[in-house]
Amino acid sequence: MEEIAKKKVIIFTPNGFNPQEASNDNPYQKHKSGWTTDEMKSFGYEVIGLNGLKYLRGEKAKFRYKPELLWTIISVLTQIITKNVPQLSFHLFCIKNFKKT
Numbered sequence: 094m095e096e097i098a099k100k101k102v103i104i105f106t107p108n109g110f111n112p113q114e115a116s117n118d119n120p121y122q123k124h125k126s127g128w129t130t131d132e133m134k135s136f137g138y139e140v141i142g143l144n145g146l147k148y149l150r151g152e153k154a155k156f157r158y159k160p161e162l163l164w165t166i167i168s169v170l171t172q173i174i175t176k177n178v179p180q181l182s183f184h185l186f187c188i189k190n191f192k193k194t
Contacts, residue, residue: 100191
């Protein structure tokens with residue numbers, strides 16, 4: 094991606110490996126690897142945490158606990174923390190800006 098991008102590369106990924114099988118007859122939905130905040134930063138990406146605390150969600154980002162409304166509210170509230178502490182978040186939003194020479 095970095096070789097063909099003109100200004101930046103943006104990656105949205107689970108934080109670490111999150112098991113997920115293929116779905117809707119789409120084999121590309123199966124997760125085969127995962128990346129951490131430290132790994133993405135080592136590649137030169139700015140990393141922002143999204144979707145609240147990692148441990149609230151499971152496969153396909155569904156909440157692990159019920160009632161879903163309560164855990165949605167908790168997830169939104171924890172977003173305040175995880176935005177700036179992406180190691181704790183479920184998803185990573187990674188941005189790498191660069192200029193081609």
